[in-house]
Amino acid sequence: MTVNKELIEKIRRKIVSEKGDLINRIYYEEGAGLLIEVSRGNLREIAYYVHEILDTYLRTVAGVDERPIKGVFSAYYVFGLDGYGLNIIVVTHMPPEDPKLPSITDIVPSADWYELEMYDLLGIRFSNRKLYRFVLPEDWPEGVYPLRKDTPYNIRPKPVKSQKQVLSGPRIPVGPYHPALHEPEYFELYVEGERVVDVEYNGFHVHRGIEKLGESRFTYQQVPFLAERICGICGFVHSVCYTQAVESAAKIEVPERALFIRSILLEVERLHSHLLWIGVACHLLGYDAGFMHAWRIREKTMILAELLTGSRKTYGINLVGGVKKDINNDKINATMKTIEWVENEFKKLVEVITSIPQIVKRAKGTGILPRSDARKLSVVGPVARASGLKRDVRKDYPYAAYKYVSFKVPVYSEGDNLARLLVRVDEVFESINIIRQLLDQLPQGPIMSEEIEIPENAIGVSSVEAPRGEDIHFVITGKDNKLYRWRVRAPTYQNIPALKVMLKDAPLADAPLTIASIDPCFSCTDRIQVVDLSTGKRRTISFKELQRYNICPRCGL
């Protein structure tokens, strides 16, 4: 990440002159950003200043147990200065006996989940807000915080009785746990008749303790393999994001050819992911022919990925300092042929999809996310771009080989489901275009850097534009060839809170498409609970069944 030095100095001076008396220390660290150390009493004021006056958005928050090295708990609030490619990191420390912070959710609404997560996993309390069990299972005992350094990664505490209150009123569960097709995630929709009034999210069923594993059991070069398994759809995004974060913390120069190969694979992954989503969207709209066609086209990109990396998914070719597998001329030719075929077939499919009035009518004007809400909630990726925010990490924080190619960032202002569909359709064509340019310019040279030395206690922040939006990894390096802290923030994390706005006052029948329209890691919304507020009746129905409110003629694919 290269940022204009003068610009940093200008911003630094601006902050010092306006808020200098509230800041303990301000300094620039290459690979991370502009760090502002504040005491916890001034956190709210500085957060307001950085978020509102400097016009930034919250990218991630990392709570760190720094007791073994600094004797404190810390919280790193990473804000992004849109369009400048600069991170402003607000750091605050807490004494170990009283880990407590003022909540900033009223200033930065998107901080809500981060605070809950810090409370759950690190035991940091927040004043002026409601705190509840969020990530960990209900039967997890109080007072065991897995991300604290004195908690072993393989701890298996005995289950305790759940504290959760059972909601009153008749409850008719239709089918037990129901992840048919989808990941186990869980939404509660509150409805009045057919109108959605509110939505609640109850997730983290797939919490596997990845961050803790990366900090304890794995070494630097093993973590990319773990990172790939965060998500089976956009896994390469995570491994690139992790390696970049470590590389920027340790200031490792990566050979150009490796950067090109990474970019090519990222775009191949985007192709398969967008085709997958377009297929699922068609399926949710009851247009199964479109679903099958999209997946027929997508299969070629999977075969292409296998040709380039050796695996259909979880490519496993990424390492800190470069990549393991090269691309030769035969592979370049085969790739060119495949993407041409995909382009032609996809063009035909798009023509059909966009000319079917039933599809367009269902998608147009539903699930609207206005621009102002999109900004306030710090949404990312196609969701942001469909609401008129020109936010694309590939342009804003150029990484890998994206500075060598020219491409358009599709932006629509409508903010509805159709806009989100069209953004993804445009991006498929842009991806094909990017792959072509990268293959044409592929430079010669090594694919792995020779010298890899990683210093201790260096901070690295890196972001990658995943198919679903911006993915951010925050690392602090440690000793023994291991990470000290690894914070992963996937794009869906930022986008799910926006569903509250999108679903409000919408008809129930539009809910499945709207929920899927943020592409929550392959519409992981398996089960939806419908509560009829007018009668107080609560029943649980599956996502599949909710589809029956639509025109879905056959359930079960």
Add this chain to the structure above:
Amino acid sequence: MVEGCFMLKPSNILKKSIWVFHLNTGGCNACDIEILDVLTPYFDAERFGIRLVASPRHADLVLLTGPITRKTLPKVVRTLRAVPRPRLVLAIGACAVGGGIWHDSYGVIGGIEALKRVLEEQGVVIDKLVYVPGCPARPEAIIYGVAVLLGIAKPKVKETEVEVIVR
């Protein structure tokens, strides 16, 4: 139900098309999209009569993917209890087979072996289990796994007793 019918081979009961239920117990999605791949045009498992259903009560076979996380465990047990017998399970992917890369993390209880112990305590019987390793399991392997389970194809490995060290 007659206890005796469970003694028969599944292939004697399930002769025609087999209905599958997809159960993600906390996996990363890679195996899950490969399962979908199996059902879409390129592999098109529906030509063998393999069809995805929305309810475990309709299912002949459960496609289990992912390590069993602590949060999904009670729900997984309930789902498997709802499957009619003979209860057939295909453990797909490295995580489902043995917990995979997560096997000793605080967030998961392990793979299908750990789940089997819990199921045993709760009186849920799995009548037949076939492992499909891979990370993720390839679509061909998933189809092959179903064929092995039904007795159409022969398994490539023999059953041998190994000592499993359980923490």
